[in-house]
Amino acid sequence: MHANSANSANSANSENVFLRNDDERQRKVQSLNMNTSPPQSSSIRSSRPISMFVHPQEKQSLTSSTLEEQQQQFVISLTDISQSFDQESLSSSDNNAERSNDIAGLVKLLFALERVKQDSLSAKAYEYGRMMIKLAKNMQESHENNDTKQGSYGENWISMLKLHEAIGENRVKFAAAIQEISEEAKLKYEIHSEDWERTILQKNGDLAPNPKPKTLPKSIFSKQPKSPTQLIKMEEDARNKAAISDDTYKYHLSIANSSRHEYYDIHLPRMITALKETADECDIGIQYHLARYAYLFENTMVSDALTISPVNPEDGPSLRKVVEQINNEEDYYSYIRVYSSKARKVKNFDIPYDPYNMSEQAISIIKPKNIFGVDLAEQMARDEHEIPVILIKCAEAIEQTGGLESKGIYRLSGIQSHIQKLRTLFDRNSESVNLLTEEQLIADINNVTSVLKLWFRELPDPLFTNAMYYDFINAAKNSDDRKRVLELHDRVNHLPDPNYSTLKYLMNHLHRVVQHQEVNMMTVQNLGIVFGPTLMDNEGLNDMAWQCKVVETILENYLGIFVQ
Template identity: 35%
Template sequence: MESEGASASGHGHGSVGDLREAETASAAEVATLVEPSFDENVLRALCETDCGVQLLLDRIKQSTISCKEVAVFLKKRAALEDEYSKQLQKLARTSSADYSAASEAKGGSFVEAWQASMRIHDTMAEKRSSFAIRLNEMSEELQNLVKEVEKNRKATKDLSTRYERSLQESETMTEKAKARVEMTAEELERLLLQKEGESLKDNAMQTRSPVNGKRVIGKAVAKGGLLLKGKNPQNLQRQEDDVRARMSAASDTYRKVMIETQAIRQEYFNFQLPRILRSLKECVDEIDLGTQYHLSRYAFLTESIVHDEATTLQPPEDRGPRSLGLKATMESIDNRADFRTWMDLYVYAHAGQNSRAPRRNGPEEDGFLPPIAALQHQQHVAASSPGPALAHLPKARPTFGIDLTEQMARDDVDVPPILEKMCEAIEKYGLDQQGLYRIAGTHLKVNKLKDLLDRDLDAVNLDADEWRSEISNVTSALKAWLRELPDPVITQALYQDFIDAARNENERARHIRLHERVNALPDPNYSTLRYLMGHLHKVVQHSELNSMTVQNVAIVIGPSLFNSLNLQDTSLQNKAVETILEHYTDIFVDEAEE
């Protein structure tokens, strides 16, 4: 019994030590630090209840479910915002491009207002895209919070379970030790009664049964049983000594186990339970406050995006006269001025083409002019008429639609003069223009500029207010010149080689292959591409002002350089131009220095 008691005692001490080691090992997982603002009254009330731990565990489960629902909502809202931004951006850019390609659409203030409104919609789409990104980030943060809190909840629950099990095992051992003491005490009591019964024999208090002739023990002895029947006094004494020894050992074991149980109980209720409750309460506070923070942040971002859209639609006055809102942009359309301009251009373009129309001038004023006077009148009309009115006059040095090699051989130059002229004007007046090259010019003005450049390149003054104030007309004319080359800058013969080189997923390999293809271009095409890429390199260097990054420039210039009808290769064409432009210095500048 002593060894059994010692074993039980050792088991009790081992359990407490193991729990302490387990608590130390999981200290990184279970938060035990309590904020100074922790409500001690709440902690005291939880300690006094029998279900404080389970109460907090269930509360954490509720909070995690709520947090998950918020995270799912934010993720779905982000998906909606992202899809909305993509569709709005696609609509704005497609509408802008389609209108620019519509040759018979209205020009003047209408096209300017229309393109400006599309830029406003594009800006709104970009802000919605940023909003979607922020919502996705918040959703991921909440999901991570849920994982962390559930991890801490499980670790704290396991720790609490181990302490409770240890206390229950110790209490069970105490009950068993107490039962041994009581059983040994009863055995000693029966032995003493039996012994007392043997002493009554000498006093003639024992009688024989008249029935069977056997000895009858008194009631006190009969109550204890006949365990020691036939025992002599020496055996009785030895039995008494043995029972008393076992009684003493059982009492010592019971006392020792009871002290250990009281120590474990005090440690659990006075130290471990409050720490466990504090840890669980901190988990509740962490997930509740985290959820509320992200909900408040969501509300703030929602208000901010609505406010940003409002300021985009109607900018404050302190942003300057160029920052027109959507309503002011639409109101800037001047139909009367547009119609007057259109009427003048139409008359210039179609005057004299309808021979059946009534003639305002008589033959004496028009039909019978002397030959010299008629020629002078024709030249006067040509000089004062824009665009189409000059179509019937001979072109001095045409460049649009003329082979690149032929142009440069004719003019004896290394770079086409028309390219130099337009690039210099664009660099002088357009590097800070938003959407340079991306925003199309007015169709009629672009055609007029093409006609003037085709007729007398040197006589065209691109510093005039007509061209510098709307630099998009110059960029559109430049792209038209590239598209109308019979053989594009990236020649048809080398087209597939450029496309194959652009397919390389490895950036370095793609750069090397495209460098080789550029070097394989004919000299006129190589020098033209080199000059154009140098110009576009300057455009990209001002991307903070014009929003034209390498990718944006490649998208708008790529089709003009390749001029291919194969739409499936559009992304590869853009990737080729993007790579060449990114490595402009390595491909052109360093090679020229060598």
């Protein structure tokens, strides 16, 4: 009876507490409801907190103090509701507390508000507007810097770019408004999450720890012997304690069963109802934010449309009008007028023939200036030289490379293949030949002396001309040395000018060779033997000795004949 009466009293008290809490919670929730609604939301429930869902246009009409007061009331209401649920769960058994904790997982529906933020950010309206502004500015700079069409086309193209830039700015403003909505929702969500977590921690901190299990008295199992009287007394005590424990167990069991019935019959329906209301508020909030998004997006699209095609003429021409104002023909004639003064006048005349200037090396191959086998006077007149080039270059090469001290110079012959190669080079263009660079050919100085002697031998008319051949032979036959020198001097002075200048240069060179006769072993007599048949007609072999005598006498008296 005592247990039943206590159980009934506890049930009545707990029911009264929960009824009071439920009435208080309903009163606070109803106080949060506002009469405002989003655009086109006549069919939506009006039970939503104004602090969570405030339209920007509505927010302008509210003062800052009103908004702060509404936000504080909404936070207090959520805290009171959470605490009422915690008190109800604490009044039941441990099993009921564990079941009530599962309800916290259902509150994750509040994450739907975060979904609204994700949806709004996924539009990337800010990025779209920023890139459009950047593209318009880049195109405008490119048009100004590059040489593009001017006139009406350029002006209208700039106008088109400015229109696109204005559209981009509208998109940026639209993105900023969407971002503001998402940040407000995120802030409210974080505040409510912190309040919920705080209430959960407070609830867990109030739970009493589990009592330690009681142990049986050690006297029952003591090893000391007991008397029958003591055993009977201990039995009666144990029976009384067992009866008391049984009554206590039944009492607490009845309380537990009463709490279970109270939870399933009263508290669970209330919590489900509260959860349903919370879910409805989330749905209403999501729908409201979507309505705000549609409203802002519609305004942005209308603003873009008005920018592209203004209604009032004073707002500027439309995009189509800007394009239609392009006058390509007028731009063309304007371009002609501007650049005609700068353009160079074209004269109509025949293009003259300009022959190709070939290199000297190529000309020497196509039109070689042959010197071998060509009359001395003819080649000197052609090349406009007083002394043959081959004689000058061969003499300089011999003197500069130490050939004057070469033993047997002009007496020894060179390599035939090298001699022919030097002949080919001189026959192409004697002026371009540089013997000092032909190291392989002049490694043996006899190659140079041999090609020079070959050139003298192949002259059509020898250096001592055929017409004066016998004059030189007869003068050489004179036994008087003085008269022989005078007669040869007279014959040399009667030589043609090309022959005289060539003979003078050759004798000057041979005079230097004779000066090194102690080294090269080439005396006047030896050089006379080499150059006698070379410089005179060698058809008469019987006159070879006199030919050598002519060269020997002239070389021996070089200074008296040519210098003094």
